[in-house]
Amino acid sequence: AEELLRNTEKLGFAGQLAVSIAHEIRNPMTTVKGMLQLSSKTTNPHYYNVMMSELDRMNAIVGEFLILGRPQALQYKEEQCADILQEVLSVFEMQFEMNGIIIRTEYKEMAIIRCDRDQVKQVFLNILKNAMEALPFGGEVSIQLDMVDSYQRILFKDNGVGMTDEVKRRIGQPFHTTRRDGNGLGMMIVDKIISSHDGRLVVSSELGTGTTVEIWLPKTNE
Numbered sequence: 001a002e003e004l005l006r007n008t009e010k011l012g013f014a015g016q017l018a019v020s021i022a023h024e025i026r027n028p029m030t031t032v033k034g035m036l037q038l039s040s041k042t043t044n045p046h047y048y049n050v051m052m053s054e055l056d057r058m059n060a061i062v063g064e065f066l067i068l069g070r071p072q073a074l075q076y077k078e079e080q081c082a083d084i085l086q087e088v089l090s091v092f093e094m095q096f097e098m099n100g101i102i103i104r105t106e107y108k109e110m111a112i113i114r115c116d117r118d119q120v121k122q123v124f125l126n127i128l129k130n131a132m133e134a135l136p137f138g139g140e141v142s143i144q145l146d147m148v149d150s151y152q153r154i155l156f157k158d159n160g161v162g163m164t165d166e167v168k169r170r171i172g173q174p175f176h177t178t179r180r181d182g183n184g185l186g187m188m189i190v191d192k193i194i195s196s197h198d199g200r201l202v203v204s205s206e207l208g209t210g211t212t213v214e215i216w217l218p219k220t221n222e
C-alpha cells in the first residue's frame with residue numbers, strides 16, 4: 001500500500017511537471033530549429049555556438065527531469081546525517097577550493113535520521129551547488145548541525161550575492177531561475193525531497209549579504 005501511494009504521488013507530480021517541461025523545452029527547440037535552417041546557408045560559428053548552448057539547456061532540463069521521473073526504489077534506512085553531509089562535502093572540496101570558497105563545519109549535535117540516503121545527498125548537493133554559484137568571487141560557506149526539538153537541523157549559510165524579494169518569493173517554483181544556464185529545478189527537488197521526509201525547508205536571504213538555507217529532518221525515535 002505504501003508503494004502504491006508513493007507511485008500515485010510520483011505520477012501526479014510527474015504529470016504537473018510534464019506540462020511545464022514541454023512548455024519550457026519548446027522555446028529553445030524553436031531557436032535551434034530556426035538556426036539550423038539558417039546554418040544550412042551559412043557557416044557563421046555564432047549559430048553553432050547558440051545551437052550548442054541551447055541544446056545543453058535542453059539536456060540539463062531533461063536530465064533533471066529524468067532524475068525525478070526515474071522509477072527509483074526508495075530505501076529508507078537509519079543514517080547518521082553528518083555522514084551523508086561529509087560524503088557530499090568531500091565531493092565538493094576541490095571545487096570550493098578552486099573557487100576561493102572556504103567551508104566551515106560545526107557539528108554541534110548529530111542525529112540519526114530515517115531517510116533515503118541518495119535523496120538526502122541530492123538535497124545537500126543542490127544547496128551546496130547554489131551556494132557555490134552565489135559566490136563567483138569566492139567567500140565562505142558555513143554549515144552547522146544542531147537539534148531543534150526532535151529535528152536534526154542542517155544550516156547552510158553563504159555570504160554570497162543573496163536574493164531579491166521576487167526570487168525569494170518564487171524559489172522552488174520550477175523554471176524560475178536567475179542564472180543564464182540555470183533551470184530552476186534544484187530547489188524544487190530539494191523541497192520535494194524534504195517534504196517526502198516529513199522535514200522542513202526554510203530559506204532566508206538578503207541581497208548583497210548572503211543566504212541561509214535550513215533543512216530540518218526528523219530524528220529517529222529510539
Ligand code: ADP
Nearest residue numbers: 130134162177178179182183184185186187211
Ligand atoms: P537554478 O540553480 O537552476 O537556478 P534553483 O532552484 O537551485 O535553480 O535556484 C533557483 C534560483 O534561486 C537561482 O537561480 C538563484 O537565483 C536563487 N538561489 C538559490 N540558492 C541561492 C543562494 N544560495 N544564493 C543566492 N541565490 C540563490
